[in-house]
Amino acid sequence: xxxxxxxxxxxxxxxxxxxxxxxxxxxxxxxxxxxxxxxxxxxxxxxxxxxxxxxxxxxxxxxxxxxxxxxxxxxxxxxxxxxxxxxxxxxxxxxxxxxxxxxxxxxxxxxxxxxxxxxxxxxxxxxxxxxxxxxxxxxxxxxxxxxxxxxxxxxxxxxxxxxxxxxxxxxxxxxxxxxxxxxxxxxxxxxxxxxxxxxxxxxxxxxxxxxxxxxxxxxxxxxxxxxxxxxxxxxxxxxxxxxxxxxxxxxxxxxxxxxxxxxxxxxxxxxxxxxxx
Amino acid sequence: xxxxxxxxxxxxxxxxxxxxxxxxxxxxxxxxxxxxxxxxxxxxxxxxxxxxxxxxxxxxxxxxxxxxxxxxxxxxxxxxxxxxxxxxxxxxxxxxxxxxxxxxxxxxxxxxxxxxxxxxxxxxxxxxxxxxxxxxxxxxxxxxxxxxxxxxxxxxxxxxxxxxxxxxxxxxxxxxxxxxxxxxxxxxxxxxxxxxxxxxxxxxxxxxxxxxxxxxxxxxxxxxxxxxxxxxxxxxxxxxxxxxxxxxxxxxxxxxxxxxxxxxxxxxxxxxxxxxxxxxxxxxxxxxxxxxxxxxxxxxxxxxxxxxxxxxxxxxxxxxxxxxxxxx
Numbered sequence: 001x002x003x004x005x006x007x008x009x010x011x012x013x014x015x016x017x018x019x020x021x022x023x024x025x026x027x028x029x030x031x032x033x034x035x036x037x038x039x040x041x042x043x044x045x046x047x048x049x050x051x052x053x054x055x056x057x058x059x060x061x062x063x064x065x066x067x068x069x070x071x072x073x074x075x076x077x078x079x080x081x082x083x084x085x086x087x088x089x090x091x092x093x094x095x096x097x098x099x100x101x102x103x104x105x106x107x108x109x110x111x112x113x114x115x116x117x118x119x120x121x122x123x124x125x126x127x128x129x130x131x132x133x134x135x136x137x138x139x140x141x142x143x144x145x146x147x148x149x150x151x152x153x154x155x156x157x158x159x160x161x162x163x164x165x166x167x168x169x170x171x172x173x174x175x176x177x178x179x180x181x182x183x184x185x186x187x188x189x190x191x192x193x194x195x196x197x198x199x200x201x202x203x204x205x206x207x208x209x210x211x212x213x214x215x216x217x218x219x220x221x222x223x224x225x226x227x228x229x230x231x232x233x234x235x236x237x238x239x240x241x242x243x244x245x246x247x248x249x250x251x252x253x254x255x256x257x258x259x260x261x262x263x264x265x266x267x268x269x270x271x272x273x274x275x276x277x
Numbered sequence: 278x279x280x281x282x283x284x285x286x287x288x289x290x291x292x293x294x295x296x297x298x299x300x301x302x303x304x305x306x307x308x309x310x311x312x313x314x315x316x317x318x319x320x321x322x323x324x325x326x327x328x329x330x331x332x333x334x335x336x337x338x339x340x341x342x343x344x345x346x347x348x349x350x351x352x353x354x355x356x357x358x359x360x361x362x363x364x365x366x367x368x369x370x371x372x373x374x375x376x377x378x379x380x381x382x383x384x385x386x387x388x389x390x391x392x393x394x395x396x397x398x399x400x401x402x403x404x405x406x407x408x409x410x411x412x413x414x415x416x417x418x419x420x421x422x423x424x425x426x427x428x429x430x431x432x433x434x435x436x437x438x439x440x441x442x443x444x445x446x447x448x449x450x451x452x453x454x455x456x457x458x459x460x461x462x463x464x465x466x467x468x469x470x471x472x473x474x475x476x477x478x479x480x481x482x483x484x485x486x487x488x489x490x491x492x493x494x495x496x497x498x499x500x501x502x503x504x505x506x507x508x509x510x511x512x513x514x515x516x517x518x519x520x521x522x523x524x525x526x527x528x529x530x531x532x533x534x535x536x537x538x539x540x541x542x543x544x545x546x547x548x549x550x551x552x553x554x555x556x557x558x559x560x561x562x563x564x565x566x567x568x569x570x571x572x573x574x575x576x577x578x579x580x581x582x583x584x585x586x587x588x589x590x591x592x593x594x595x596x597x598x599x600x601x602x603x604x605x
Contacts, residue, residue, distance in 0.1 A: 116301045119588075121580045123543025124561065128577050131565055132313045208428055212547055215430045216562060227428070234434055234551070241438050248431030256426035 007268040014264020020257035028074035035068035039224040047240045058242040060233055066243055069229045070250050076225040077254060080141055081207040087145035088206075089199050092152025097183050099153070100160025111157070114150045122147035126209060130218045137220040140213055144206050155198055159191035193269035200262040204255045211251050226251050284593065291592060295585040300354075302581045306574050307353045311346070313570055362578065363571035367564070372575040376557065380579075382452055383545055383556030385468075389476045390541065394483035395534055399527070401484070402491020407518065409496070417488060424485035429544050433478040433551035440474060447474050450553035475552045479544050483537060487530055494526040501525075528595065535591030542580040 009015050027034070042063040050058040050066075057067040099110040126143040133139035163169060164187065172182045213219055214227030226247040233243030319333075344352075356363070362372040405417040441449040453459070453467045498504070499522060507517045542558075549558030557576055564572040 112297075116298050116305075119298055119539065119581060119584055120302060120305075121539035121542045121577075121584060123540070124546060124577050124580055126543075127546065127561065127565065128309060128573055131568075131573060132309050132570070204426070208426075211428050212430065215428070215547070216550065216565065218565070227430075230428075230431060230434065237434060237438060238442055244431070244434045245438075248428060248435070251431065252423070252427050255428075256423065259422065259426055 004268055008264050011264045011267050013260050014267070017257040017260025017264065020253060021261055024074055024254050024257065025078065027071055028078050031071045031075055034071050035065065037068070039068045039072040040064060047236065049240070050242050050246075057246045058240065060229070060240065060243045061236050062232075066229065066246055069224050070226065070247055072224040073226040073229060073247065074250070074254070076137075076220075076223050077207045077210060077251070080137065080144070080210045081203040081258075084141045084144035084148065084206045084210075085199055085202045087141065088148035088202060089152050089195065091145065091149040093156050093188070093195070095149070095153035096156025096158075097160055097188065100157040101164055101179070101183055101187070103161075107157070110153075114153050117147070118150045120147075123209065123212065126213060127216065127218065130213055135218045135220060137223055140210060140219065143213070144209050147209070148202055148206065151202070152195065152198060155194055156191060159194065160187055163187050163190055197262060197266045197269060200265055201259065204258040204262065207251065207255055207258070284596065287596070288589065288593060291589050295589065298585060299582060302578060303354060303357050304350070306578055307350050310353075310570060310574060357578070362575035365564075365569055365572045367567040367569045367572070372572050375560065375572065376575055376579055379555065379557050379560045381556075382554060383549070383558060385472070386475055386479065386545060386549070386554060386556060387538075387541055389472060390480040390483070391534060393476055394480040395487055395530070397480075398484050398487025399491050399530060401488040402530075403495060403518075403523065405488065405492040406495035406499070414492075417492070421485035421489050424481050427481070429478060429482065429547045430551050432481060433474070433548055436474050436478055437551075447471075452555050471554075475548050475554050478551070479541070479548045482544070483541070486537070487533070490530050490533055491526065494529050495522060498522045498526045531591065531595055535588045538587040539580070539584045542583065 044055060044059055044063055044065070046059055046061050046063040048055045048059045050056065052058075055065055055067065057065075057070065059065055060069075095110050095114060099107040099114075126147050129143035129146060130139045133142065160183075169182060169186060172186050177186075210219070210225065211227035211230075214225045215231040217228075217231060219225050219228050229247040230244045233240065233247075236243055360373055362376070364370075365372050365375055368375055401417050405414045408414050437449050440446050448471050452471050453464065459467045504517060504522065507521055512521075545556065546558035546561050548554065549556050550562035553559065557580070561573060561576045564570075564576070
């Protein structure tokens, strides 16, 4: 662990990303305390510019506080990004592990399915899923994970393929271990680092997809999110630029920080890769 | 066997491979349609304002909606094969006609985006690789990092704020100034001016992507043995870069251009709805609000088919660019 941290902190931009993401998490965790009211409620004079009428970042056309929306929206973005990624990683491991471990016909069928999901234009598919399942936080999570898992499946399959014939796995077979146990306890732990790296980058993508969906009006109507704020403010672009601008900055900073952390994890977990470059 | 007949066979084989994928997508489409609340008859009844249960049952029988699911699936498959994608009750037009109408603006936007992104991406990546570890390289890397993290719709809105509302250089939305009744070259110019902001917005992400790939690809090629040979022969660095390395470095970039088409279509939904560009993406956005599921599914099907076709074309270009790759 200490060793890992030493390698991680050599990448200074990754440390910076980590600090930023911790701040965003802190902001999300203290949202109910920082702005202890519903971010949808009318908080004051509509279309106040930043710094006036007690609004730090201004208010929108319905008098909603933009800053409160950003703070509460952080919860939504992080939560959806994290949960959708976990679900996608789970599906991806399931497909990839079975395909890589058993090979043959199972591999063939599972990879065909993966290929279909990779061909489908993912954002349109996500829109379609949310539209059909009705916009809610659950349908958004389902849609994002359904379009995100194929990458993980391919990665895990490759790892399983290369590991399944190694001596330690053959030794497990000789010991009479069950397939399930070999897959979960022996092979999977050995391919965790690339999964962690791809997972961390997927959180960033998931946040971007979520913001796109809620921008189009497909977010959960009862939950504040950055994409929704931008979507609601776009008609007022001429008179109130701040309504769209600041939530976008929040998305940019968060996603950038997660990407930096992901690259840092990649460098720290795969030191050989780093040296090759 | 001659090379051209080999390529022909290759194309045929790849076309056949695409068919099961399309079929699978059609089946997914069918089940999604069934997953949704209400069927076409509910929509019709809703449109009409009122309908008796008997009349609705009669309509269901007429459309075959009272049949078991497998039978309905076969009917649906047959319709899709005949290019009948159903009827859009909102627009009062067959879905296929609507889609064809709106296809060209999207095609225009996508072609200009790909040209801009691939062209400048190759240029910037080349520059970054040739000026490795200088400030130019650093600027290009930071630009790519930021672009990766920026939501497309936000870039579009910020472009509108800066270039349309404040500077007044470009129009905020639409594809042409319909009220001006331009003809000939004036119309082309008008459309081109409208095209600038949507193209830049949509291409930024891919520009960053291709830049990074081109840079990595160039660096990888520089490490190859043939570069050492070329140097030993006494070729100038300029000649090594532009004649030997560049050609080889282009290959992976071309492949990626094909892989990204699916994402590009998704991006065009967002960009078109930001700039009110009257293409397929805008149509998808409108159909969301009208709850016009048939239309949305049709667009989805067409864009999936488009991805398959573009990937095929990229494969062919790829095999033409690199004679080492066997078309088998």
